[in-house]
Amino acid sequence: MKKEYIKLIFTALILLCIQSCADLDLPSDGRLTLKDMFSSYQRTKNYYNSCKAYFPQVGFMYQEQRTPLASFSDEAHDASDGVSGAVFDWYNNRTSSSNNPVAGSYSWAHYFQGIRKCNTFLASINDPELATAVIDEDEKNGWIGEILVLRAFYYLQLIKRYGGVPIIDTPYEVTHDFSQDRRASFEECVDFIMADCDAALAIPESEKSDIGFRWYINDNERGVITRAFAYAVKSQAALYAASPLWKTGESKYDWQKATEITKEALDQCLAHGFELFNTKPAEDIAQNAYAYYFILRSDPSRSVDKETIFESTSSRTNVWKYAGTPITEGAEKAGAGPSQELVDAYGMQATGEMAILGYNDQDHLQPIINTASGYDPSNPYEGRDPRFYASIYYNNSPRSLSTGNIEKxxxxxxxxxxxxxxxxxxxxxxxxxxxxxxxxxxxxxxxxxxxxxxxxxxxxxxxxxxxxxxxxxxxxxxxxxxxxxxxxxxxxxxxxxxxxxxxxxxxxxxxxxxxxxxxxxxxxxxxxxxxxxxxxxxxxxxxxxxxxxxxxxxTPPPAPVPVETFVGGNCGISDDITETRYTRTGYYLRKFNNYKSNVNVDGDGFMKVFRLAELYLNFAEAASNAVGHETAVAGTTPGAAPLSAREAVNIVRARAEMPPLPTGLTPEEFQVRYRNERQVELAFEEHRFFDVRRWKILNETDKFVTGMRIVKENDKFIYNRFKLQERGTNADKYLILPISLSEASKMESFTGVNWQNPGW
CATH class of the missing domain: 2.60.120.430 (Galactose-binding lectin)
Incomplete structure (x- = not known):
């Protein structure tokens, strides 16, 4: 009877104990018993939906400055660098276990609260004493499948940030002995993630089209977790586990294992109708299919957008507002200005070659120009990868694509x-x-x-x-x-x-x-x-x-006003730390931004949590390390075509209208090209922050970023690279984020073991 009558209001002592591992379990809502909750169809469905309330709304979500995660990596430098808050603390190396600027709303505690909800749902709906509501079996199994995958996803977010964490798969009882808790290894956590996803995928698909754990959902079911989502979680978890930061000598998750898991994920998605978005937009809508994809909201039924596996469900990116150009009506701040390092990563469309191969100096002011690429340092924005024009406002780029409503x-x-x-x-x-x-x-x-x-x-x-x-x-x-x-x-x-x-x-x-x-x-x-x-x-x-x-x-409409980032231009660069409306780097963010957005209308896109292009790139990385980039890997799914790592990258490049990578690359050369491809394809999508960590190259990438200061002299532009402040966030301890001091201290008091990550 104990679990039937557990209430939300406990004694202060019991609350402290339960919350000692980040509030890992609470009963239903303080007014209803769990039996009351799961004896009603609607209340059971409401509880199922409440498990999703902890899903991160990725985008401009990081503390006071409303900046993206890119601002805390080498992708961008935020113009709020002189304003007290998360950006200032990160750039001035003020991160600690009691002040983690990149935790934001989605901390250790947040995800464990979500896991606690999932555990309670899964335990209760499978308990015949509690779950007495009349629910269609296929619908109930669909909920179970979704919550299993959701719990796996929450664990994936935790281990990406903190490494191994406690594995908790049942609701904590009031009498739980916290002294027996321990941090599982990264591999054990990945095992748990895989098991949850596999258990969900083992649930038979319903013959009914509107319920069950499905591949296909309707447009009014935005936010429903699908089978494709489960495969995407498996792919990313396996890739991270095989990466240098987490792979140990005895771990089962080597590159071969990651290749098998990701090939199956990719093949299954392709077999169920996923494909890269390649719709050509009208010239006054977006520059190319890639640009259009990131301003067009996905349709869960996949009638138009067949690439998106899951999209942030509630918050538009608000680039126009939080990373807007000063000439955008209603823009509040310049926000995340793309770095020169990111700009340098975009290759040349005509040749398909990288424009910049590296730097001759430690301050990144002397680029190594690839003379075979066609890059012209006196005209640096000409002929670049089309994804560059879709992602970045540069000097003299058109702010608007409108041709105007011409009355003829x-x-x-x-x-x-x-x-x-x-x-x-x-x-x-x-x-x-x-x-x-x-x-x-x-x-x-x-x-x-x-x-x-x-x-x-x-x-x-x-x-x-x-x-x-x-x-x-x-x-x-x-x-x-x-x-x-x-x-x-x-x-x-x-x-x-x-x-x-x-x-x-x-x-x-x-x-x-x-x-x-x-x-x-x-x-x-x-x-x-x-x-x-x-x-x-x-x-x-x-x-x-x-x-x-x-x-x-x-009579044609007036010519669109260009974005002038040169010194003195309408969006000119500023190094005044009190001025947050102007770029620090010489660039503004364009990806996700619909040029029509302003204070009166927000047409910016939603950030993608998982999409098909990521699976292609995950496979390319795993396969190139396992069997080489030219060797085709056979599929395990019936009808799946063999695929090599280079072919997978070229599929992604083809959608971007970029030439294929050439044959004959050495393994080292392919790794450089692959990592460069991943950097530009997934820019500003919350991948780069984690990629440089799992590759263990943080010490090479994140000490500082550079920008481009442009001076206009006699109608000619003079381009000057410059170095922004050193951040000090590339030390080894930044490879893994600190656990909240309060959580680590409480668990150490219970277990006698220091739970804190190295260096914190």
Whole structure:
């Protein structure tokens, strides 16, 4: 009867004991017994949902400055570096076991509270004395599968930060003996994570489409944990366990094991319809598919976005607000300014090569330029990896992609077959084929019917097909009787060959401004007499088919204001520590940012927790270390194709419109290229902070970052690299974060063992 009548209100002594391991167990809610809770379908469902309340809403979530985790790595330097708070403490090496700037809301205590909730749910729903509610068996099993995976995910977040932690799989009783608790090893924790995920995946899929532990969910079920999520947890846990920071000589989680686990995860996701997002956006929406992916909210049904496995469920990234450019309406701070080191990581699109191979000096001011890449230090932002333009605002980058809502005055035109020279005309529906038969071929259009407007632009346009390039084309504006000194565009226009329908346009505005419109432009001739003469002056033997011939008159919108990061520019760099609205590095964050976002509308994207590209990269890392980057690994899933590490990386690069990695790379060269690929593909997605730790290269990457100070002289830009303050956060103790002093002290008092991580 004890567990049936456990209440939330305990004596102060019992509360202290239970909370001594981060509040690891509490009863339901203080008003209901667990039997009351699990005797009702709705209350059981509510408790299941409460287990998800501890899921981290990744993004701009780190303490007072509302900055991303990237600001605490070599990806970025936050403009709040002079303001008291998390960023200031991290950059000034003020981290301690009682002050962990990167813990934020998601600390040791937070995740163990979530684990406690999961334990209580799993124990209660499987207890026939407590779980008496009538629940469809498939639905109940679906909840169980989700909570098992959720508990595994919470453990994964803990071990990434703190290393091995206590494994707790049942609710603590009031009489629990804390002196017997111990920290499990990293491998033991990964074993536990794998077991939870495998137990969930062993649950048979329901034949019902809307319940059960499923691969496919509906758009109104955002936040439901899926089978793909379980595989993603397994992949990341195995990768971390095999990495240098955590791999021990006797551990079962070597690179071979990580390869097997991640290949299965990747194959299963591919078999169930996941694929990299590759939808090309309109030019006024985003620069490319990669950019579009990070501002388009995922649809859980995967009707459009088939890449996202799980997305942060409640908080937009708010780049416009917390890492916005000063010219963005409502922007509060510059926030996480991308580092020069991150900018240097983006390769060159034309060659596919890395632009910068490293540095000749300890301060990163003398880059080793890859001369084979095509990188030009005097024009450093030209021709870079398309992911660069999707992720970073650089000097003179367009703040807006809008082409404006252009109101066009259209003047449809038809051709007059009766007034022509050395041209034959063939009609088929709305298509007209013109064939030239001699020198000086031309044809009149029929009268336009009204006078052209005084818009800034007057453009002749049509769609066409042509088997060969038509050279030396001319247009004349005319009035009745012929050109009579009308507007000649000059014999310098080419209509390129095209077997598919292609748009042709030519701006007549300058010619009209020089010559007017016909000899009677200011009066005399009636507007309906105006017409266009089309001269195909290339001679005989040309054939072109056209449709939708017209003149478009319009005034284009003002040119978008560029982001000027040069000294004195509208978003110019600042080293004034009291000024948080201007970048410290010479760059602003663009990834996740919809340029339309401002104080009136927030269209920024949601951060992805897991996505398919990560599985490709996880596999590439594990496989290259296990069997080499050129060796294809067979799949364990029926129908799965063999895949090599290099091929996996190239799939990710292809979506980004980057050339494939070449064959013949040495293992060392491939590792450099792989790590560089991971850095740019997953930038600002909370991977780099952990990657440099598990690779044990923190001492090389995180001592400081650099920026680019640009000076404008006589319309020419001078680029000067500079070093920002040393942070002191690259010491070995920063490989693993400190456990809260209060938690470590309490557990040491119970167990007699120091639970604190090395150096803290």
């Amino acid at each position: 005055d259209l003047y449809p035109m038809s051709l007059n077959e009766g007034v022509k020279n050395n041209v034959t005309v063939t009609r088929q529906g709305d298509e007209i084929t013109l064939t030239t038969t001699g020198s000086d071929p031309w044809i009149h259009g029929n009268p336009i019917g009204r006078k052209l407007s005084n818009a800034e632009k007057r453009v002749v346009s049509f769609e066409y097909k042509s088997s060969q390039t038509v050279s030396s084309v001319e247009f004349f504006f005319c009035v009745a009787g012929g050109p009579q000194g009308g507007v000649s565009t000059g014999e310098n226009i080419r209509i390129e060959a095209s077997s598919e329908w292609k748009r042709f346009e030519y701006d007549l505005s300058d010619a009209i401004a020089r010559w007017g419109f016909g000899v009677n432009a200011n009066g005399g001739a009636q507007p309906e007499n105006h017409f266009l003469r089309f001269d195909l002056t290339g001679g005989a033997g040309y054939e072109i088919t056209i449709r939708n011939l017209r003149i478009e008159a319009f």
